[in-house]
Amino acid sequence: MKTTFGPQRMLFPLPTVLVVTGNMTKANIITIAWITMHTGKSPTLGIAVGTRGYSGEQIRANMNFTVNIATVDIMKEADFCGITSGREVDKFKATGFTKLPSTYIESPIIKECPVNLECRLVESNMVGPTNHFVGEILETHIDTDHLGDQHDPGTLDIRAVNPLIYYSGVREYWSLGEKVGDAYEIGKGLTISGHHSR
Amino acid sequence: MKTTFGPQRMLFPLPTVLVVTGNMTKANIITIAWITMHTGKSPTLGIAVGTRGYSGEQIRANMNFTVNIATVDIMKEADFCGITSGREVDKFKATGFTKLPSTYIESPIIKECPVNLECRLVESNMVGPTNHFVGEILETHIDTDHLGDQHDPGTLDIRAVNPLIYYSGVREYWSLGEKVGDAYEIGKGLTISGHHSR
Numbered sequence: 010m011k012t013t014f015g016p017q018r019m020l021f022p023l024p025t026v027l028v029v030t031g032n033m034t035k036a037n038i039i040t041i042a043w044i045t046m047h048t049g050k051s052p053t054l055g056i057a058v059g060t061r062g063y064s065g066e067q068i069r070a071n072m073n074f075t076v077n078i079a080t081v082d083i084m085k086e087a088d089f090c091g092i093t094s095g096r097e098v099d100k101f102k103a104t105g106f107t108k109l110p111s112t113y114i115e116s117p118i119i120k121e122c123p124v125n126l127e128c129r130l131v132e133s134n135m136v137g138p139t140n141h142f143v144g145e146i147l148e149t150h151i152d153t154d155h156l157g158d159q160h161d162p163g164t165l166d167i168r169a170v171n172p173l174i175y176y177s178g179v180r181e182y183w184s185l186g187e188k189v190g191d192a193y194e195i196g197k198g199l200t201i202s203g204h205h206s207r
Numbered sequence: 208m209k210t211t212f213g214p215q216r217m218l219f220p221l222p223t224v225l226v227v228t229g230n231m232t233k234a235n236i237i238t239i240a241w242i243t244m245h246t247g248k249s250p251t252l253g254i255a256v257g258t259r260g261y262s263g264e265q266i267r268a269n270m271n272f273t274v275n276i277a278t279v280d281i282m283k284e285a286d287f288c289g290i291t292s293g294r295e296v297d298k299f300k301a302t303g304f305t306k307l308p309s310t311y312i313e314s315p316i317i318k319e320c321p322v323n324l325e326c327r328l329v330e331s332n333m334v335g336p337t338n339h340f341v342g343e344i345l346e347t348h349i350d351t352d353h354l355g356d357q358h359d360p361g362t363l364d365i366r367a368v369n370p371l372i373y374y375s376g377v378r379e380y381w382s383l384g385e386k387v388g389d390a391y392e393i394g395k396g397l398t399i400s401g402h403h404s405r
Contacts, residue, residue, distance in 0.1 A: 010350070010351045010352065011307070011318075011323070011348040011349060011350055011351065012348070012349055012351050012354070012357060013310060013346055013347065013348055013349075014347045014348075014349060014360045015346065015347060016249065016250050016343075016344045016345060016346070016347065017250065017324075017344065017347040017360055018244055018247055018250050018344075019276075019322050019324065019347050019349070019360060019363075020222060020224075020242065020243075020244055020252055020274070020276075020324070021222060021276070021365065021370060022220070022222055022365075022370055022372060022383055023221075023222060023244075024218060024219060024220055024221060026218075042244075043243045043244045043245065044218065044243055045241045045242055045243035045253065045254075045255060046216055046218055046221075046240075046241045046255065046375070047241065047255050047334040047335065047337055047339060048255070048334060048335040048336065048337045049216055050335075050336075051214065051335060052214050052215065052216050053334055053335060054218055055243065055253070055334070055339070056243075057243060057244065057245050057246070076218070078217075078218075078219070081387050084387060084388050084393060085388075085393050085394055085396055085397055086394070086397065087394070088388070088390055088391065088392070088393045088394030088395075089394030089395075089397040090394070091390070091391070091394065092391055092394050092395070093394075103397060104397065109209070112211060120209075124217050125209070126215075126217065126218070132334065134332065136245040136246060136251055136253070136330065136341055137245065137246040137248075137249060137251060138246065138248075139245055139246045141245060141253070143334055145214075146214045146215065146216075147214060148211055148213065148214070149211065149212045149213060149214065149215035149217050150209040150210070150211055150212075151209060151210055151211075151212060151217070152208070152209055153208045153209065153210050154208065156210070159210065162212045162215055162217060162376065163376060163377050165217075165376055165377070167219070167220075167374055167376070167377070167381075172219060172220055173387070174220060174372075174383065174384075175390060176365055176386075177244070178360065178361060178363055178365070179361050179363070179365070180389065180390040180391055181365075181386050181388070181389060181390060182386070182387050182388040182389070182390055182393070183365075183383055183384060183385065183386050183387060184383075184384035184385050184387050185220060185372065185381055185382075185383070185384050186372075186381060186382035186383050186384040186385075187381065187382050187384075188379050188380070188381050189279050189282060189371070189380050189381060189382050190282050190283075190286070190379070190380040191378065191379060191380070192286055192289070192373060192378040192379060192380055193286065193289070193290055193378055194286070195282060195283050195286045195380070196283055196284070196285070196286030196287030196288070196289065196290050196291075197286075197287075197290070198283055199283055199284065199287040199301060199302065
């Protein structure tokens with residue numbers, strides 16, 4: 010049995026990322042779950058950012074931002090960055106996060122996040138009252154201590170990373186569970202005749 | 208220590224949804240992890256869809272689609288829908304999924320998915336070579352057996368739902384772990400003076 014509830018934001022679970030804007034002297038952090046990849050080759054991603062906030066202002070001014078994957082270890086700091094404004098608070102100071110310089114852009118990355126993506130703004134669209142900023146990923150930084158093979162980003166130990174997951178329906182943070190299958194593989198077990206075994 | 212790896216698609220973890228297009232007679236299903244909310248009031252979401260696929264063709268023709276949350280129970284079927292083309296396979300027949308009519312649009316919903324969102328296409332943009340379709344969420348269907356309170360979508364038991372999570376970096380499916388905190392709450396424990404306790 011299904012019941013209807015009208016228009017709801019029941020998309021879950023979502024990643025939790027920290028978007029950093031500005032520069033090494035004056036930077037801001039916002040917490041975002043509304044983010045998506047757009048393209049895989051010459052990879053781009055998009056983020057939803059309110060038009061009136063300090064981060065949106067900095068992105069429009071500087072044309073770049075970094076995306077930093079949040080983890081359960083920094084949940085309190087990540088949440089803090091989502092409920093405070095960069096106009097009133099120096100969030101790097103308040104959280105104790107460490108700024109590291111990016112390779113190609115002004116916006117710094119966060120040392121305490123295990124994966125950091127440098128993004129150059131390539132499109133700025135409005136969807137309703139909200140900005141949708143599209144960034145081209147120029148560089149990827151990964152903590153070496155979570156890599157099985159120091160030369161292969163595919164060996165990142167996601168269990169050790171322990172990414173912070175956002176369950177938007179009820180405003181809760183969750184951890185990741187267990188690996189349950191290989192994508193692009195497990196579906197091959199289904200025949201296309203309409204018969205299959207589980 | 209961090210190492211750089213150039214432009215990578217290291218955004219994780221992501222939700223796994225099944226997007227249904229077409230109508231009750233002829234419908235298609237694609238599996239998507241590249242999805243984001245755009246706006247919360249008059250909620251909208253956006254999905255990345257290849258320009259040459261059958262689903263993109265149906266969305267452009269019919270101007271609507273549904274988003275159906277995939278679960279670990281239907282992992283094999285979900286993966287199958289991501290590695291086959293609707294031009295060659297009737298994916299409802301192949302997976303055994305049950306089509307249910309939507310309330311407001313032609314595209315059906317999938318009975319086996321615990322949450323279903325009916326979306327009306329309101330924008331179609333290109334990001335690089337990929338379509339980004341923005342849909343206004345018109346209706347939300349939720350399985351009543353996972354609701355604590357039949358009148359409150361916020362009481363959905365996400366542990367019972369067991370949503371399928373996609374870890375794009377290594378093409379793996381994962382399950383959800385444990386609740387670790389309340390969003391918009393746990394960050395209040397940080398002072399804005401720069402001192403905080405963990």
